[in-house]
Amino acid sequence: MPIFYTKKDMLAFLDTEGNHNQTLGLVPTMGALHKGHLSLVKKAISENDKVVVSIFVNPTQFDNPEDLDKYPRSLDNDLELLKKLSEEIIVFAPSIADVYDSQVRSKTYEFDGLDKMMEGKYRTGHFEGVGTIVELLLRIVGPDKAYFGEKDFQQLQIIKKLVKTQNLSVEIIGCPIEREPNGLAMSSRNERLSQEVRQKAGFIYETLKTAKVKFGTKSAKNIVYWVVSQFENHEDFKLEYFSISDEETLSPIHKKENNKKYRAFIAVYADDIRLIDNLKLN
Numbered sequence: 001m002p003i004f005y006t007k008k009d010m011l012a013f014l015d016t017e018g019n020h021n022q023t024l025g026l027v028p029t030m031g032a033l034h035k036g037h038l039s040l041v042k043k044a045i046s047e048n049d050k051v052v053v054s055i056f057v058n059p060t061q062f063d064n065p066e067d068l069d070k071y072p073r074s075l076d077n078d079l080e081l082l083k084k085l086s087e088e089i090i091v092f093a094p095s096i097a098d099v100y101d102s103q104v105r106s107k108t109y110e111f112d113g114l115d116k117m118m119e120g121k122y123r124t125g126h127f128e129g130v131g132t133i134v135e136l137l138l139r140i141v142g143p144d145k146a147y148f149g150e151k152d153f154q155q156l157q158i159i160k161k162l163v164k165t166q167n168l169s170v171e172i173i174g175c176p177i178e179r180e181p182n183g184l185a186m187s188s189r190n191e192r193l194s195q196e197v198r199q200k201a202g203f204i205y206e207t208l209k210t211a212k213v214k215f216g217t218k219s220a221k222n223i224v225y226w227v228v229s230q231f232e233n234h235e236d237f238k239l240e241y242f243s244i245s246d247e248e249t250l251s252p253i254h255k256k257e258n259n260k261k262y263r264a265f266i267a268v269y270a271d272d273i274r275l276i277d278n279l280k281l282n
């Protein structure tokens with residue numbers, strides 16, 4: 001399985017004769033791969049001649065240095081998992097210095113307010129960091145298609161906006177959330193939960209599913225109150241936000257409109273581990 005640790009080597013490989021006229025898919029990841037990532041890689045393999053998986057824990061998208069320190073890293077295991085899928089996957093695992101040269105900082109973007117609510121409100125600068133690394137990766141690899149999970153639905157919408165505003169010729173493909181047997185959305189952070197709390201965390205998805213049922217008959221305000229009450233004094237989980245928002249603009253719903261699509265978004269803390277999830281409501 002070809003693995004490249006520098007932009008220079010990655011570019012040189014992509015530029016070799018045999019790679020021209022072949023379709024290329026990119027799956028950007030921060031490693032600690034799980035079934036969710038692997039489902040993106042499988043989809044990319046089924047739709048492209050060649051697939052690059054990038055593994056890079058991007059410092060500029062972490063607003064909290066402790067969160068960055070504690071982010072799980074498991075390159076050897078990641079490579080094993082990818083190898084089992086296909087020896088032909090191309091891995092790009094650069095260092096921070098190689099990616100950012102001497103300036104480890106984000107670019108400034110205009111995302112039309114998509115970055116201001118939910119994750120953006122609680123994680124200052126997060127989406128500028130995501131935008132910066134995704135733009136860099138797209139420019140280095142130059143894929144035809146790039147794959148992102150819907151667990152980070154806000155990120156997905158922002159990347160679609162980024163591609164438009166930066167005139168990048170790539171198709172952004174959103175892929176459905178993979179879940180653990182109890183419904184917990186798969187995430188690299190789940191590894192940091194104790195077995196007991198991981199089991200109990202199915203509660204987050206259960207709450208979203210009930211919110212979806214209520215969405216048929218109840219007002220959004222009523223549902224928000226109900227969700228807040230579910231987490232009040234909860235012994236394991238602390239609610240950071242719950243929002244019912246328009247899928248396109250991500251703005252919180254005011255009044256249900258028939259022609260609009262809505263999604264419920266949630267962020268919860270289990271001790272210092274932050275978990276997010278979302279569910280399509282209509």
Ligand code: PAF
Pocket residue numbers: 028029030056058061130133134152155
């Ligand atoms: O979703 C992620 O894992 C990251 O935000 C991404 C897209 C790989 C950028 O670092």
